[in-house]
Every structure is written in C-alpha cells, then in structure tokens.
Amino acid sequence: MIGAFTGLLACQLAGEIVVRATGLPLPGPILGMLLLFLFLLWRGGEVPAPLAAVADGLLRHLGLLFVPAGVGVIAHLGLLAEALLPIALAVSIGTLVAIAFTGRLMQALARRFGDERR
Structure with a gap:
C-alpha cells in the first residue's frame, strides 16, 4: 500500500520535474497523471491491486481536498x-x-x- 502511494507521488514528482525543466504550460500533476496512464498502458492496462486500493481510498476522501x-x-x-x-x-x-x-x-x-x- 505504501509502495503504491509512493508510486503515485513519484509520478507527480516526475511530472513536476519535467514541467519545470521544459517550461511546459501544463500543471505537473497533470503530466504525472499522464505518465501514470502510460505506465499502466505499458503494463497491459491492468491496474495493480495495491494501486487500486490507494486510489479508492483517495477517492473516498476526495471531499477533504476541497476544504x-x-x-x-x-x-x-x-x-x-x-x-x-x-x-x-x-x-x-x-x-x-x-x-x-x-x-x-x-x-x-x-x-x-x-x-x-x-
């Protein structure tokens, strides 16, 4: 579970690094989400169970992010x-x-x- 959460944060960090290094007019987390999507496609489109569990947990508490x-x-x-x-x-x-x-x-x-x- 911690590995999956770390993977999500690593994708976000990679997106931020690429955006800041290239000056793309795009939010880093959006690019990180695209990187995660490409990674999942590369794996055959199958979402690992720990990643699905972390994503479900985050979505369940999405309202807190609007506070x-x-x-x-x-x-x-x-x-x-x-x-x-x-x-x-x-x-x-x-x-x-x-x-x-x-x-x-x-x-x-x-x-x-x-x-x-x-």
Whole structure:
C-alpha cells in the first residue's frame, strides 16, 4: 500500500520535474497523471491491486481536498464581492463556450464514426 502511494507521488514528482525543466504550460500533476496512464498502458492496462486500493481510498476522501479551497473563498469574500460581475461573466461565458464546444465536438465525432442517433 505504501509502495503504491509512493508510486503515485513519484509520478507527480516526475511530472513536476519535467514541467519545470521544459517550461511546459501544463500543471505537473497533470503530466504525472499522464505518465501514470502510460505506465499502466505499458503494463497491459491492468491496474495493480495495491494501486487500486490507494486510489479508492483517495477517492473516498476526495471531499477533504476541497476544504482548503473553501477556506480560501471564505477568507477572500470581500475581494470576491468586489469582482462579482467579472467573475460571474467569466464563469457564465466559459460554461457556455465549453457546452457549445462539447456539443460541436460530439456532432463531429458522431458524423465521423457514423452514429445513427444524430
């Protein structure tokens, strides 16, 4: 179990090292997750039982990882209130753009792969 957790942290560390060494505009943990994915593909796609157990444990307690973000929001409520309109616009427009892009992408993929449900 500790070995699997160490493996997860090693992937994250490798991602951070590569991002900082190359200057990629990508978060290190995302690159580390890609490295873990490639490693698992190299193993034939089979997830080792200890790694699955560690991942399940982390996912079970995922809500705890949002506590620091919630504290940050509460700590900066005044600043958020001052910038409420720009934040609301950015979130609204970003959401609409993401939905539109996802819909168009789905239509293009359905056409390409011949989905009958169009």
